[in-house]
Amino acid sequence: MNLEGYEMVLIGIGEEFEESHDALSAYNKLAEDLTGKNYFIVSLCMDDVIYNSNLNHDRIVTPLGGKRKKQCPDACENALYEVTEENCPICGKKLIYNNILAENYIEQGYLPMWEKHKLWLTGTLNKSLYICELGVSMKLPQVIRWPFERIAMLNNKAFFLRVNEKLPQIAAELKEKGMSVKENSVKWLIEN
Ligand SMILES: [Zn+2]
Incomplete structure (x- = not known):
């Protein structure tokens, strides 16, 4: 993932990571890509594999527990x-x-980190922000899919990337500053 030129990075992670045996490798690749970046990760996964990776636990929120x-x-x-x-x-x-x-x-298990994430988000306004949504389904769109699109629309310096094997479509309003990749996000992350 080429994050050059972006000050902040918002990552969303979904079910494709729970269904994959390569998730840990992908998380560690992500940790490498994010070295030196100001990032935050919201994940819908409940398998906790992300907490075994090299990603910074203080920058991860898993609202489903x-x-x-x-x-x-x-x-x-x-x-x-x-x-x-x-x-x-x-x-x-x-x-x-x-x-x-x-x-x-x-x-209460996740709310303290959720508050931290909300505060972090307020700091992204007017910053160059790379938003990357990886393998998130439409099961709970109010947690990642909808708010991430909204953040991208509100921020003029945002770039929005959606990687998803089954649901890669992006909102028409984001065509100018967004991109979608129809691939399995775990595989894509490891290879790109
Ligand atoms: Zn009791």
Whole structure:
């Protein structure tokens, strides 16, 4: 990925990375590409593979959660627990992973990073911003696909790239400053 000339880089990652066995290599390639760049990554993946990569954890937000923390199915006191814990100390129920599949998903698991991401975004206005969306489906478009397009439209110095094997189309308004690649994003990232 050629990021030359861009001060800031916003990356969105989706399901294609959860379906691939080469995801870790792709993340590490991305970490190389992002060396020295001011970046932030929003990922819909719940497999936590990204946290095993060389990418900076302080610049990643995974709003759907994963398996890094546990919670009570009843969300007792909105508490989060280490994965080594077995039962809720308040009601005694068996703890489950803190992700969107949980009954009563405790969003506090990702909200601090989400706030950091929002603050980072306000700093992208009037900056040359490279927006790259990799393998994101239409399952939860309000998290990455729609807001990323909106950010691209609002920023005159933005470039928008969408890489997706099945859904590469970009909004007509972005034709001037955007590009789409109809390829598997994991494969594309490793090769480009
Ligand atoms: Zn409980």
